Amino acid sequence: MSIITDLHGERPIVTDMDAPDLTILYGSQTGNAEYLAYQIHGASEKNGDTVALASLEEWLHSDDRALRRLLVVTSTHDNGHMPDNAAEFWEWIQSLEPGALAGMPYAVLSIGDSMYDDFCKAGHDIDGRLHELGAVRVVEGVDCDIDFEFTATKWAKPAVADLLAADPWTADAPTAGVEAGMAESTGDSDRRYLARVSASQNLSKPGSAKEVVHYELTVDDGGFAYEPGDSISVFVTNPPRLVEEWIAVFGDVDVTRQDATRPLREVLAAEVELRLVHPGLIAGLARLRPDNRAVARLAQMLQTGDRDGLEEWLWGRDVLDVLTDLDCRDVPAEDVLDILRPLQHRDYSIASSPVGDDGRVHLTVNGVRYDAGGRSYAGAATSFLRERAVDGSPFEVRRVPAHEFRLPAADVPVIMVGPGVGVAPFRAFLRHRDAVGAGGRNWLFFGDQHRAYDFLYEDEFADLSRRGTLTHLDLAFSRDQADKHYVQDEIRRSADELRDWVAQGGYIYVCGDKVHMAPDVDRAFADILGGDAAVDELKVQGRYVKDVY
Ligand SMILES: Cc1cc2nc3c(=O)[nH]c(=O)nc-3n(C[C@H](O)[C@H](O)[C@H](O)COP(=O)(O)O)c2cc1C
Structure with missing residues (x-):
């Protein structure tokens, strides 16, 4: 039995099958590594090999952790730390005895941002530790920067082929230490709470080039606590006006995803990223429309690593612009949904004190809003928070605890x-x-x-x-x-x-x-x-x- 998750990593789909030929496990905070893992998974299964996909955390807690070959895809977060859903796996492999994974073929794909001192550190840590435990690094790991799709696309295909060509590991992954890892985890790090906007105020004055707004959130559920230095994730939905623009193109239809049929409008509003275009969208369109020359020209840029050229073309366009300008509005809605990224939550530093502000959470939000080519664009969070400030309706938030960004002792300058x-x-x-x-x-x-x-x-x-x-x-x-x-x-x-x-x-x-x-x-x-x-x-x-x- 193996665990495969849906694109959002929220619904583990348990399938009956023998140990998969390849297991792809991801660590991802904001969805990039998860998306990448999902894409690699989709491409890898084409040759009839069985490939399982799960987050590192889900896999660790699954009943059957049989591994034949392992591909880890992980980001790095909060200045050199593991993403939340990789933390327990990291604890676990640190607790294993030397030789515990002797002979297991593996490779690690790391994504990060080279502006950080600890570029791709989480991936390096996992890679180094697997190696210490005796696992066999079949392919040298790769570090992908913010334009990760360029590097990852080139690396993944041959890397997966090499992994699948390696002799499978036949031992069972050790169970020791899994519970210890769980005990160390905070347990409620993923807990979502309902919040409402209780006050808001423009901070930028008329004449400013910016639109900075101060928001105050009241969290409905008890038990929400934070410390100075923490951030908060706001689970936004897409602007209704943008969703209507999509419905005008694709129709007010129902779509089937992961065996469930729902209105397209619902999926567009809450599940897929419509604002931020990612280069992988082009790779997806190239698969769906192999004869479209405009798409092929851009896909070629992705393959050859011409990031400047592709980014220049993508600049200022949202996903609907891309579909329109590449003459892809007739691609069936379900196929388009499959190549979109999950809707990203937006993270903000908390600007209030847990002691001095009555439990409220203050945010300082930079608005994104502009007009171009006859369309009006607004950042997903900009319009989301503004609407919530007007109608008072609740939405989900999650605390993001800081690691090092903490106040020192009270008397320290x-x-x-x-x-x-x-x-x-x-x-x-x-x-x-x-x-x-x-x-x-x-x-x-x-x-x-x-x-x-x-x-x-x-x-x-x-x-x-x-x-x-x-x-x-x-x-x-x-x-x-x-x-x-x-x-x-x-x-x-x-x-x-x-x-x-x-x-x-x-x-x-x-x-x-x-x-x-x-x-x-x-x-x-x-x-x-x-x-x-x-x-x-x-x-x-x-x-x-x-x-x-
Ligand atoms: C608060 C924060 C801290 C980060 N710290 C690092 C870091 O220390 N090293 C690094 O390489 N990337 C760092 N990144 C960049 C992420 O790894 C990068 O954005 C990645 O694409 C996120 O992938 P994910 O969505 O799968 O988590 C950081 C990003 C954020 C938002």
């Missing part, structure tokens, strides 16, 4: 760099330290485009400064003067005093844009603190922590 909506967790830190009367000093670096329109939480920070909680507030508004001025310039300007704070045990936190801001801020701290080695040493001590996206 804290340096926070959070321009734009990166300020959210620092508002939480400051409100928390204020509420509990922590004595440690607090220094915030904040910046954005214009002071007049973009100074988020200006009054609150002024108040926290007056009360003495906010010891220093350094501001960098980039477009208020001829020369651009950023938080890293403010950091350099205060080099001497920052060195003192760090010498006195201070912690540094950076939150926000990972592409430009975080590397520039890293450079500035390395320059003022004595080079990269000094920053690395702080990282090792957990005193230089980033939450960047």
Whole structure:
């Protein structure tokens, strides 16, 4: 008996069959690795081999864990950590005796983001540990960056063929330690709660290029708890207007997925990603429409690794645009649904204090909204939260606990760099330290485009400064003067005093844009603190922590 899950990993489908020829197990936080595993699974079964698919966690808890050959597909999360549904598997393989998996053929596909210091670390950790346990690495693992589909597509086909050609493992996976792994897990890390928007307020003022909104959520169920530094996942649905655009094309029909027949409208609203286009959509269309030359031209870019060309073409288009512009609106709805990714939840840093804010959860949300080519686009979360703020209807959320992004002891100085909506967790830190009367000093670096329109939480920070909680507030508004001025310039300007704070045990936190801001801020701290080695040493001590996206 083997476990196969549906695309969302939510409904394990248990099938009666002997041990599968290949078992594909994924660790995935936001659905990318899961999607990839699902695609590889679909392509692998074509040759008559039996291939099982499950999350690492589901497999660990299944009744029959027979393995013949193993392919692990995993992302890395929260600065070098396992995705939640890989954590117990990781605990388990760490608890096994040397040689426990001797001779088992395996390969690991890792996805991550090379902007992080711990690029693909979870995949490397699993790969290294399987090797230590005696498993046989049939194919060198591969590291895939944010455009993972390019690298993964090239790697997966020959890798699966090599794995299937390897002699199967005939022993049973050891059962020891599974319960220990379970005991260590938090148990409720996946629990979803119902929340409502109880208040909202525009933070960007008229004239701003941005649309930042402060939301306050009340969580209906008891038992929801969080700590400063945590984030929250909001399980959004797609905007009704967008769903209607799809219905106008595909009709108000019923569709059958995983043996259940439901209205297409329902599936479009809640289950599939309609906003964010992924390159795998092109690979899927190429399979469905082998004679379509426009699709073939783009699929060729995917195969040859021309990521710039493909990304340029995809830029600004949503999924419906892609189907329209590639003349694929006549593909049957069920086939289109099969090549869409599961609807992604949206994660936000919590901006409130569990002590000072009556159990409410505050979010600082950057809106996405624009018009192009006669269509209006709005980010799924932007319209979702706005609608919920108007009608008060409940929706699901899940706590995402921070690993290192935590306040130190109450008397330790804290340096926070959070321009734009990166300020959210620092508002939480400051409100928390204020509420509990922590004595440690607090220094915030904040910046954005214009002071007049973009100074988020200006009054609150002024108040926290007056009360003495906010010891220093350094501001960098980039477009208020001829020369651009950023938080890293403010950091350099205060080099001497920052060195003192760090010498006195201070912690540094950076939150926000990972592409430009975080590397520039890293450079500035390395320059003022004595080079990269000094920053690395702080990282090792957990005193230089980033939450960047
Ligand atoms: C909060 C956060 C932390 C992350 N940390 C890392 C990291 O330390 N190393 C890395 O390679 N990728 C990191 N990533 C990038 C993810 O691995 C990448 O987005 C991946 O595609 C997610 O796959 P998933 O949806 O299957 O979880 C991080 C992403 C987020 C949102």
